[in-house]
Every structure is written in structure tokens, then in C-alpha cells.
Amino acid sequence: MKVIAMIAALLAATPALAHGLNVFASVEGEQIVIEARFANGRAALGAKVQVFDGNDILLVTATTSGEETRVPLVGQDTGVRIVVDAGDGHSDYWIMTPADLVAQ
Structure with a gap:
């Protein structure tokens, strides 16, 4: 019975993992370029x-x-911390140091 409950809990958690948010940022010229994507x-x-x-x-x-x-x-x-909030608990952040923020 415990094994079935554990498997059910793992399967129920799988869809939530598919909606994780990933944030990435870089510098182009005089701008910070931010990408925010779900795990899919x-x-x-x-x-x-x-x-x-x-x-x-x-x-x-x-x-x-x-x-x-x-x-x-x-x-x-x-340096900066870039926070992206897509709602429904989907948020993530990206940190850039002063060295990362050199204009290109």
C-alpha cells in the first residue's frame, strides 16, 4: 500500500516539474537581454x-x-539580480556580477 502511495505521489508531482521556469540573461551592447522559458x-x-x-x-x-x-x-x-515571475508560483532569478555587466 505504501509503495502505491509513493508512486502516485511521484506521478502527481511530474506535471509540476514540466512547468518550471528558467531564466537566463546576457549583455548585448548597452542592454541586458533576458530569456524566460518554461521547462517545456x-x-x-x-x-x-x-x-x-x-x-x-x-x-x-x-x-x-x-x-x-x-x-x-x-x-x-x-551586479544585478533579475527576477521573473510568470504567476501561479512560477518564478526564477538570474544573478549577474559586475564583471558580467561589461557593455559589449
């Missing part, structure tokens, strides 16, 4: 993006609208 590869459209500096001060807000979202290059002195 689908872009997270309409997700809230917040960019905080190393002192946890909000610098930029945006909303995802396509394959990538671009925001101004900020936080070069302290």
Missing part, C-alpha cells in the same frame, strides 16, 4: 521582470512579450 521550452509571455542591484534596490521593471526581453544596462557597480 515555451517562452513565458506576460511575466513580470524586476531588476535589482546588489543592494536590493529595484532599478528596472518590464514585462516579457516575446522570446526575449531587453532592459537598459544597469548595476555595473554592484
Whole structure:
């Protein structure tokens, strides 16, 4: 009976894993390029993006609208933490150090 309950719990958790959110960011020119995708590869459209500096001060807000979202290059002195919230508990973040934020 316990084995059946464990298998049922694992199977029930599997769909939730398929909806995990992954965030990636890089620098292009004078912009930070942010990608937010669900585990199935689908872009997270309409997700809230917040960019905080190393002192946890909000610098930029945006909303995802396509394959990538671009925001101004900020936080070069302290680094940034980019938080993407797609709702329903789907959120993730990406940290960039000052060395990562060198304009290209």
C-alpha cells in the first residue's frame, strides 16, 4: 500500500516539474537581454521582470512579450539580480556580477 502511495505521489508531482521556469540573461551592447522559458521550452509571455542591484534596490521593471526581453544596462557597480515571475508560483532569478555587466 505504501509503495502505491509513493508512486502516485511521484506521478502527481511530474506535471509540476514540466512547468518550471528558467531564466537566463546576457549583455548585448548597452542592454541586458533576458530569456524566460518554461521547462517545456515555451517562452513565458506576460511575466513580470524586476531588476535589482546588489543592494536590493529595484532599478528596472518590464514585462516579457516575446522570446526575449531587453532592459537598459544597469548595476555595473554592484551586479544585478533579475527576477521573473510568470504567476501561479512560477518564478526564477538570474544573478549577474559586475564583471558580467561589461557593455559589449
